[in-house]
Amino acid sequence: MSRILIVGSEGQIGSQLSKALSNRDDFDCLFLCDIKEKSRTDLNYFKVDALSYDDLKKFINDNKINEVYHLAAILSAKGEKDPMRTWNLNMNSLFNVLKLAKEGIIEKVFWPSSIAVFGNNNPKNDTPQFSDKEPITSYGISKLAGENWCKYYNKTYGTDIRSIRFPGVMSYDTLSGGGTTDYAVEIFHSFKSKKKYTSFLDRETTLPMIYIDDAIDGIIKLMRASKKKLRIQSSYNLSSFSMSPKMIVEELKKIDNKFQADYAPDYRQTIADSWPNTIDDTYAREDWDWNSKYDFKKTINHILSKLALI
Numbered sequence: 001m002s003r004i005l006i007v008g009s010e011g012q013i014g015s016q017l018s019k020a021l022s023n024r025d026d027f028d029c030l031f032l033c034d035i036k037e038k039s040r041t042d043l044n045y046f047k048v049d050a051l052s053y054d055d056l057k058k059f060i061n062d063n064k065i066n067e068v069y070h071l072a073a074i075l076s077a078k079g080e081k082d083p084m085r086t087w088n089l090n091m092n093s094l095f096n097v098l099k100l101a102k103e104g105i106i107e108k109v110f111w112p113s114s115i116a117v118f119g120n121n122n123p124k125n126d127t128p129q130f131s132d133k134e135p136i137t138s139y140g141i142s143k144l145a146g147e148n149w150c151k152y153y154n155k156t157y158g159t160d161i162r163s164i165r166f167p168g169v170m171s172y173d174t175l176s177g178g179g180t181t182d183y184a185v186e187i188f189h190s191f192k193s194k195k196k197y198t199s200f201l202d203r204e205t206t207l208p209m210i211y212i213d214d215a216i217d218g219i220i221k222l223m224r225a226s227k228k229k230l231r232i233q234s235s236y237n238l239s240s241f242s243m244s245p246k247m248i249v250e251e252l253k254k255i256d257n258k259f260q261a262d263y264a265p266d267y268r269q270t271i272a273d274s275w276p277n278t279i280d281d282t283y284a285r286e287d288w289d290w291n292s293k294y295d296f297k298k299t300i301n302h303i304l305s306k307l308a309l310i
């Protein structure tokens with residue numbers, strides 16, 4: 001049975017992954033860690049800096065952890081404010097985890113990549129698993145390098161590192177941490193407080209997105225899949241639905257036609273323009289039965305009902 005650690009547990013994905021895992025009974029023990037002083041949960045939380053190999057190793061050894069979900073990172077938009085800090089956290093924390101896997105201290109790792117590995121030269125529609133990758137952000141560069149290192153460790157040292165290239169994640173209770181698709185979370189909070197929302201992406205900018213419940217389901221499915229079936233040793237393309245800011249605004253106006261939004265694209269527009277519109281996730285579907293349960297409408301309705309807005 002697994003003894004699990006989520007690193008970066010207090011972020012948008014970690015906070016929901018910890019909730020989902022704590023409701024399951026197919027593992028022995030769940031530990032959370034982050035750089036933050038406290039957890040928002042009442043689960044088993046410890047402050048650990050993923051950049052300290054010694055601290056991470058001691059914590060993992062002391063608690064006999066054998067499965068790690070390594071989520072700590074600086075995301076795409078925030079990452080451009082300090083590209084070298086982004087590279088440092090995203091790469092060196094990953095190297096710490098990879099080293100623990102190589103040493104046999106941990107048996108299985110989940111590490112998320114992102115559609116930010118793609119750039120301007122790949123097909124925008126149904127972007128294939130093995131398309132060109134020329135990321136334009138420090139974040140995307142770190143994710144692409146990370147993917148290649150995961151593959152290298154798996155092939156060279158026989159580690160079991162599994163990864164998904166996530167689209168933008170939509171959730172309702174934890175604000176996202178500085179990504180290019182954050183507008184899709186922020187807009188609901190403006191709507192709730194009856195404030196006008198100014199989108200930092202233009203109205204028609206269409207990007208691949210995924211609802212948090214589907215994202216968590218994908219992580220758990222991939223981690224429970226048979227290793228023999230996994231053909232992708234770097235990171236799996238994953239797709240759910242695609243949408244633009246205008247599409248959400250139209251849905252919100254149907255509920256309250258006084259809701260106001262306008263568009264003031266900033267530096268994040270250039271990042272968004274370099275990303276795919278839609279993703280081909282055939283490998284994930286074939287290798288570990290990936291299937292999204294939330295389309296655009298279902299996602300909007302779920303968020304609205306969770307925020308008690310419908």
Ligand SMILES: NC(=O)c1ccc[n+]([C@@H]2O[C@H](COP(=O)([O-])OP(=O)(O)OC[C@H]3O[C@@H](n4cnc5c(N)ncnc54)[C@H](O)[C@@H]3O)[C@@H](O)[C@H]2O)c1
Pocket residue numbers: 007008009010011012013014033034035036048049050051070071072073074075089093112113114115165166167168169170175176177178179181
């Ligand atoms: N949210 C998305 O839309 C999205 C999309 C694609 C990929 N991802 C990836 O998923 C992962 C999680 O994303 P998220 O949205 O939850 O990010 P987030 O910014 O909300 O959370 C990251 C967490 O890592 C923690 N952290 C930072 N430095 C740390 C350190 N040195 N040691 C320990 N913890 C540290 C932060 O305090 C934060 O709680 C990231 O790797 C991200 O690149 C996210």
